[in-house]
Amino acid sequence: MASETDVSEGSRVGRSSRKGLRSLIAEAEIDTRLVGMTAALLIIWIGFDVVTGGLFITPRNLFNLSLQAAAVAVMATGMVLVLVTRNVDLSVGSLLGVLAMVMGAVQVYVLPDILGYGHPLIWVLTLLIGMLLGGLIGLVQGSVVAFGGVPSFIVTLGGLLIWRGAAWWVTEGQTIAPLDDNFNVIGGGVSGTIGPMWSWVIGVLAIVLVIAQLWNARRRRRKFGFPLRPLWAEGMIALLLAAATVAVVATMNAYPLPERIAQQVLEARGVEVAQGQSVELGHGLAVPVLILAGVAIAIALLARRTRFGRHVFAIGGNPDAAELAGVRTRRTVVLVFALMGVLCAVAAAITSARLQAASNDLGTLDELRVIAAAVIGGTSLGGGIGSVIGAVLGAVVMQSLQSGMALVGIAASLQNIVIGLVLILAVYLDRLYQRRK
Structure with missing residues (x-):
């Protein structure tokens, strides 16, 4: 059976870890x-x-x-x-x-x-x-x-x-x-829909804009003397948003158009499709x-x-x-x-x-x-x-x-x-x- 000291120590560690997690979330300014x-x-x-x-x-x-x-x-x-x-x-x-x-x-x-x-x-x-x-x-x-x-x-x-x-x-x-x-x-x-290629173009632009926005916000904070968010938090937020963007675009591109529609789209772009050739083209965003x-x-x-x-x-x-x-x-x-x-x-x-x-x-x-x-x-x-x-x-x-x-x-x-x-x-x-x- 654990002693009262062990139980007390365990509860203090639990409270300390919860407090540490809350402070990390507050420091990273996560909603x-x-x-x-x-x-x-x-x-x-x-x-x-x-x-x-x-x-x-x-x-x-x-x-x-x-x-x-x-x-x-x-x-x-x-x-x-x-x-x-x-x-x-x-x-x-x-x-x-x-x-x-x-x-x-x-x-x-x-x-x-x-x-x-x-x-x-x-x-x-x-x-x-x-x-x-x-x-x-x-x-x-x-x-x-x-x-x-x-x-x-x-x-x-x-x-x-x-x-x-x-x-x-x-x-x-x-x-x-x-x-x-x-x-x-x-x-x-x-x-x-805009198709796979333009979906990836927009996805990349979105990631670039997110990173630019985070950098600009950090620059403005430094300029006016406001507290700065830790670099690890900035990197984590940028990484999560970039990963979410990539996941959304990849998922939308993974849903294929009906084969007949896909052939018509490719032919409209000047791409020749041989008779009987299987064609797969994603919807995109x-x-x-x-x-x-x-x-x-x-x-x-x-x-x-x-x-x-x-x-x-x-x-x-x-x-x-x-x-x-x-x-x-x-x-x-x-x-x-x-x-x-x-x-x-x-x-x-x-x-x-x-x-x-x-x-x-x-x-x-x-x-x-x-x-x-x-x-x-x-x-x-x-x-x-x-x-x-x-x-x-x-x-x-x-x-x-x-x-x-x-x-x-x-x-x-x-x-x-x-x-x-x-x-x-x-x-x-x-x-x-x-x-x-």
């Missing part, structure tokens, strides 16, 4: 929430892969998972800013539906009569019209919240009903299809994933590197103090809702293009998935705290749960129960985290 979420995502993937007999962690399933998560993740980046300002937008799913219907009607019934069928500008004008309309709707809702004094919960709850009804009214419930071929590229699929990456980077920079972003977080931290400090709080809230509307239009384009059709039920319950993704990603419902990258990971977690349960054969009603429980758990964990902080 524990992102680490925990990444670990949870890996556990979900491995668990579903074991249950489905190796069907989950495959290039095909992960490619489809990225397409399905893209639209929700795009809206979740905007929802982060909305929640940070102590507001909420319950209308995003219905707004997606009405914008998808409007963009579908414009590109099928209006623009072809003006520009001609298949004109290359149709998809550009369609997307611009959708973004302008989404921004205008967000501007109106934000103005009612900021200048009318109506709680955002009520305004956007009304918007949820209004825009869902308006989505049906656009074509009286008729589905719009087929959509413009160039527009469908936005949704991914066979025609909406999908266009929706690239759009999501661009949106996430833009919103993250907007939130952290601009005056507007600092005002958003100041409002969430203490609205009265922000106003006394000269922040135009009402205008900032209006602009946040307008930006949310623009992102709903982008998500509507991705969703309708992926399905190659626009129907009035698109986006149903997406408002719950978007809010859940943002909260799971570390955005506090109390305002002032939010992470764009965390919201993207939260969207991937949500879609992973849904896709995994579908593969297992769990009924849709039970899937909603699980997602609801995950949302409640995420809010509970957020409360615990805030209490400990």
Whole structure:
């Protein structure tokens, strides 16, 4: 039997090792929430892969998972800013539906009569019209919240009903299809990928930009006399991000195109394919994933590197103090809702293009998935705290749960129960985290 001295010594060693680990994490400035979420995502993937007999962690399933998560993740980046300002937008799913219907009607019934069928500008004008309309709707809702004094919960709850009804009214419930071929590229699929070569080019550029960003941040810290992160931590972060980038590109390239499509792609590039020759060509990165990456980077920079972003977080931290400090709080809230509307239009384009059709039920319950993704990603419902990258990971977690349960054969009603429980758990964990902080 161990003596009391041995037990005491063991407990001191355990506490010392835990303290040492916490100090290392703090010294490396690692976001524990992102680490925990990444670990949870890996556990979900491995668990579903074991249950489905190796069907989950495959290039095909992960490619489809990225397409399905893209639209929700795009809206979740905007929802982060909305929640940070102590507001909420319950209308995003219905707004997606009405914008998808409007963009579908414009590109099928209006623009072809003006520009001609298949004109290359149709998809550009369609997307611009959708973004302008989404921004205008967000501007109106934000103005009612900021200048009318109506709680955002009520305004956007009304918007949820209004825009869902308006989505049906656009074509009286008729589905719009087929959509413009160039527009469908936005949704991914066979025609909406960039191929293996360009995927590796973008992957290498992403790694170079990550390293350059880490070096620039270190240089600026040294310039202003701020504490520097240890070199081992800088190297570890760069290595992990580079490895994740390589893994994503390799996985997307490992999912092959149908042989006939691959032959057509090679012939279009001037590569001769002998009759009966077997051809294998990977999909590469999908266009929706690239759009999501661009949106996430833009919103993250907007939130952290601009005056507007600092005002958003100041409002969430203490609205009265922000106003006394000269922040135009009402205008900032209006602009946040307008930006949310623009992102709903982008998500509507991705969703309708992926399905190659626009129907009035698109986006149903997406408002719950978007809010859940943002909260799971570390955005506090109390305002002032939010992470764009965390919201993207939260969207991937949500879609992973849904896709995994579908593969297992769990009924849709039970899937909603699980997602609801995950949302409640995420809010509970957020409360615990805030209490400990």
